[in-house]
Amino acid sequence: MTQQKEKKVEEIRKEAEQARACPVQKALYYMEEFLSGPMCGRCFPCALGAYEARVRLQRLSRGQGGSEDVAVLGRISQQMLASSMCKKGKDSAAFLAEWLKTDVFEAHAQGRCPQRSCPALVSYRIVPELCIMCGDCQEVCKFNAILGEKALPYRSGYRPFEIRQLRCTSCGECVKVCPTNAIEVLDRAEAEKEKVQT
Numbered sequence: 001m002t003q004q005k006e007k008k009v010e011e012i013r014k015e016a017e018q019a020r021a022c023p024v025q026k027a028l029y030y031m032e033e034f035l036s037g038p039m040c041g042r043c044f045p046c047a048l049g050a051y052e053a054r055v056r057l058q059r060l061s062r063g064q065g066g067s068e069d070v071a072v073l074g075r076i077s078q079q080m081l082a083s084s085m086c087k088k089g090k091d092s093a094a095f096l097a098e099w100l101k102t103d104v105f106e107a108h109a110q111g112r113c114p115q116r117s118c119p120a121l122v123s124y125r126i127v128p129e130l131c132i133m134c135g136d137c138q139e140v141c142k143f144n145a146i147l148g149e150k151a152l153p154y155r156s157g158y159r160p161f162e163i164r165q166l167r168c169t170s171c172g173e174c175v176k177v178c179p180t181n182a183i184e185v186l187d188r189a190e191a192e193k194e195k196v197q198t
Contacts, residue, residue, distance in 0.1 A: 008038040009088050013095055022115040023099040024108050027073075028057040030095060038088050046089035049080040053096060060108040063120040063188070070105045116185045119170035123188045126161050130182035133158055137174035137183060143167050146174065 012033040016026040031054040041047040053076050059065035077100060080093030099105075107114050113121040126137070126146075135150035138161065145168040148161030163174075163183075175183045 009034065009091050012037070013091075020117070022061075022113055022117045023102050023104045024057060024060050024113070025117060027096055027099045028054065028061055030092070031057060034088075034092055039092075040086065040088070043083070043085040043089065045080050045083035046085070046092070049076040049084075050089075050092065052076055060105065061118050061120065063108075063111050063118070065109055067106065067109045070100070070109050073105070074100055112187045116187070121188050122170050123165060123186045124163050124168055124170060124172075124174065125184055125186060126163055127182050127184055128160050130180045131161055132180055132182070133161060134179065135161075136177045136179065137161065140173045140177045142171075142173070143169055145169070 012030055015033070016030040020026045020029055031050055035050055035054060039046065039050055053073055056065065056069040056073050056076075059069050073096065077093045077097040080089055081097065084090050084093060104114055108118070108121070111121060116122050126148075133148065133151035135148070138146040138148060138150070145164050146161060147159070147164060149158045151158055172185075175185065
């Protein structure tokens with residue numbers, strides 16, 4: 001049984017690496033899977049540390065975290081590594097410590113996702129010069145976040161396509177279907193700064 005659980009820890013690590021681009025998202029995915037599966041909860045450093053790590057990682061991925069959350073994650077990984085009674089807990093702490101070595105966590109504390117894959121920290125925008133007004137993005141958007149009119153050969157004076165930020169969930173489906181790469185992904189903080197300047 002223990003060997004199966006230890007193997008599961010490695011599997012979760014591989015899944016996290018493959019499924020997510022951002023180290024914060026990798027660590028969050030890992031902790032959520034670890035808590036719902038192989039964690040036994042018999043020792044306090046592992047049980048309490050994993051739950052607290054998940055809360056801190058959720059805050060960072062949602063753009064609500066700060067440098068204090070990054071520091072707490074560092075302490076959690078050290079305490080779990082030193083005090084967890086089983087290999088699963090120690091491995092989990094080592095994985096977290098490894099991801100924390102990147103500067104990505106501090107960037108999240110400042111409201112940026114360098115990989116631009118955390119939905120709460122990115123903003124999507126259509127570049128009018130690249131848009132051919134095909135309407136593919138509008139068709140694929142499940143949240144009616146894209147306004148505009150599809151180009152028709154017999155009409156002029158179209159309303160250009162634009163993304164309504166309050167409706168956009170940053171799912172990225174529009175980016176996948178755009179034939180001219182007219183949709184750019186920006187840091188939300190960067191986009192807000194541009195909005196203020198214009």
